[in-house]
Amino acid sequence: MIELKDLSYVRFGTSNLEDAESFATKCLGLQVGEQSGKALYLRSDDRAHTLCYFEGDPAEQTVGFEVEDEGKLNTAAATLDQLGHPVHAGTPSECALRKVKAFIGFKDPTGNHVELVVRPERSGRRYFASRDAGITGFSHVGLFTTDPMRDERFWTQVCNARVSDRIGDIALMRVNAIHHTIALAPGPGPGVHHVNHQVESNDDVLRSYYHLSGQRVPIVFGPGRHPTSGARFLYFRGPDGMVFEYSVGVDEIEDEETHRPRQFGFEPSSLCMWGSKRSW
Numbered sequence: 001m002i003e004l005k006d007l008s009y010v011r012f013g014t015s016n017l018e019d020a021e022s023f024a025t026k027c028l029g030l031q032v033g034e035q036s037g038k039a040l041y042l043r044s045d046d047r048a049h050t051l052c053y054f055e056g057d058p059a060e061q062t063v064g065f066e067v068e069d070e071g072k073l074n075t076a077a078a079t080l081d082q083l084g085h086p087v088h089a090g091t092p093s094e095c096a097l098r099k100v101k102a103f104i105g106f107k108d109p110t111g112n113h114v115e116l117v118v119r120p121e122r123s124g125r126r127y128f129a130s131r132d133a134g135i136t137g138f139s140h141v142g143l144f145t146t147d148p149m150r151d152e153r154f155w156t157q158v159c160n161a162r163v164s165d166r167i168g169d170i171a172l173m174r175v176n177a178i179h180h181t182i183a184l185a186p187g188p189g190p191g192v193h194h195v196n197h198q199v200e201s202n203d204d205v206l207r208s209y210y211h212l213s214g215q216r217v218p219i220v221f222g223p224g225r226h227p228t229s230g231a232r233f234l235y236f237r238g239p240d241g242m243v244f245e246y247s248v249g250v251d252e253i254e255d256e257e258t259h260r261p262r263q264f265g266f267e268p269s270s271l272c273m274w275g276s277k278r279s280w
Ligand SMILES: O=C(O)c1cccc(O)c1O
Pocket: 142, 172, 183, 194, 196, 226, 227, 228, 229, 230, 231, 245, 247, 250, 271
């Protein structure tokens, strides 16, 4: 079983690096960790980066997860290879671009680009937000799935994810005590459905609602509250159509041994218990 320790980064191709930097700093509130030529490294915590925009095709979207060490990485590569997932071992220059010691890349059953990384760099400099959005960390991603049951099996049987709750067949899966690190969302093909950052308070969610509205950033869902994780949330659209989410108050799974996933119906009230409707 591939033990995912944590979400490490997302990498997005973008058609306009300047617009991406403006959104990431003036709207989202990330800090520019490094800008080198065709890549922009953005920070949301003590890591060297958690979001990398690079000049390229916006359809190029990759999610990186940290694994324990190179031994576990090699075992993961062998497991994936046996299951018929072609595995790419990162070259030294590709590792440098990701600020990791080593990584492998593969596609999940839907075709999502996933990387497993070892020793992602931390920064000795404190994360200093470019805007006071109250970001406390990079918390989860939504991944599109063309077959929720098949992909749930992949993430929970090949990897160590556990289902915390389901909305219809959408699985909210954890790799630690936090309610979810990966959310699967039905879609026509691979891609990142949304990127979540946690913020400190309800006030941060609502302050951002007004700030982003003032910046003419499209709000696509919320302010609202998820009955699943209990988090208060706001979703908004960034460069190249990518959806970002702020949320606060995500539950932790108290007892790993006895927790059983709850089943919510595939209906609006399962996504927002206050009545907000999604517009994406
Ligand atoms: O936080 C959640 O519970 C949640 C539920 C559905 C979809 C999401 O993106 C979520 O973050």
